[in-house]
Amino acid sequence: LNRALYPPLDVRQHPATTAACPPFPGKDTVLLRPDGQQPDASMVRPGAYELLDPTSGEPYTLVWWDPRLIDRPADDPRGLRRDDLISKEAPSETVAADRARLEDWRAWRTSALERGADPSMRVMTVSEYAEAHRRGEGQAFSVGRDAPSPKAERDTESTAAAVDVVDMGLSEAPRPSGRRFGILVHALLAAVPLDAAVDEVAALAGVQARILGAGDEERVAAALVAHRVLAHPLLARARAAEAAGRPCRREVALSLVQGDVIIDGQADLAWDEGDGWVVVDFKTDVEIAGGEEGYRRQLELYAEAIARATGRPARGVLLRV
Numbered sequence: 001l002n003r004a005l006y007p008p009l010d011v012r013q014h015p016a017t018t019a020a021c022p023p024f025p026g027k028d029t030v031l032l033r034p035d036g037q038q039p040d041a042s043m044v045r046p047g048a049y050e051l052l053d054p055t056s057g058e059p060y061t062l063v064w065w066d067p068r069l070i071d072r073p074a075d076d077p078r079g080l081r082r083d084d085l086i087s088k089e090a091p092s093e094t095v096a097a098d099r100a101r102l103e104d105w106r107a108w109r110t111s112a113l114e115r116g117a118d119p120s121m122r123v124m125t126v127s128e129y130a131e132a133h134r135r136g137e138g139q140a141f142s143v144g145r146d147a148p149s150p151k152a153e154r155d156t157e158s159t160a161a162a163v164d165v166v167d168m169g170l171s172e173a174p175r176p177s178g179r180r181f182g183i184l185v186h187a188l189l190a191a192v193p194l195d196a197a198v199d200e201v202a203a204l205a206g207v208q209a210r211i212l213g214a215g216d217e218e219r220v221a222a223a224l225v226a227h228r229v230l231a232h233p234l235l236a237r238a239r240a241a242e243a244a245g246r247p248c249r250r251e252v253a254l255s256l257v258q259g260d261v262i263i264d265g266q267a268d269l270a271w272d273e274g275d276g277w278v279v280v281d282f283k284t285d286v287e288i289a290g291g292e293e294g295y296r297r298q299l300e301l302y303a304e305a306i307a308r309a310t311g312r313p314a315r316g317v318l319l320r321v
């Protein structure tokens with residue numbers, strides 16, 4: 001395109017004379033050159049140029065326009081462009097109607113901002129929801145205008161099967177405790193294969209312990225807990241479901257809509273036993289101390305979420321490890 005637009009250097013100051021091209025008074029096709037640059041022999045003078053297509057050899061005419069003929073002074077930026085719009089001679093009824101429309105718009109805008117600030121849905125973690133339920137705070141279950149009825153709350157409780165609490169007795173023997181040990185046990189149980197051998201459990205315990213900065217005592221104890229959990233009959237049922245090709249989920253994300261609250265959580269283990277679902281939550285002694293009621297409620301919500309999603313019954317098991 002550059003080759004087609006620019007005439008050869010030796011003719012750039014000698015445009016052709018043609019009746020189709022108006023006379024141009026200017027001598028340069030650039031109105032203002034940047035950085036104080038001065039025109040030189042390479043500039044193109046305004047006018048018509050007879051050129052040849054370098055590929056086909058066909059002649060064509062190209063016009064370089066004089067920018068002085070198309071430049072126009074800008075509008076005066078001062079003052080008002082439409083002072084008639086604010087003339088005091090406007091009819092009073094027109095002014096009153098405009099004022100009424102303005103006030104209506106202001107009222108609508110205020111109402112829209114108020115409605116927009118009132119969330120139609122709110123997200124709560126399953127632990128937050130269970131804690132609010134334990135405290136009996138009805139307002140925690142509804143943040144919008146239409147609160148869920150007490151019946152809706154009862155329906156959630158009635159459709160979820162009762163939660164079983166299974167104590168493996170592993171916390172009776174001396175072992176590490178505390179938040180980091182609980183996190184280590186959970187991380188290991190989330191990552192270890194359901195059919196893992198002893199050496200595989202130990203290797204994964206070493207990896208998780210390094211990630212959390214846990215010591216050797218915690219690493220060994222967590223590996224022992226995980227190995228004994230895998231040997232429990234409950235986990236044998238999960239392995240059987242997985243071997244049979246039925247769904248078996250680890251660290252499964254679950255959401256449940258209750259009224260205008262979205263309850264968000266994550267179950268440790270869930271599998272399809274054929275006649276329904278089983279959802280398991282692992283808890284250490286430190287975690288479950290004083291919080292069994294809340295954990296039962298969480299498992300009820302997990303079971304309800306799975307039952308709604310699959311259309312099949314679900315029950316929860318709180319496994320104390």
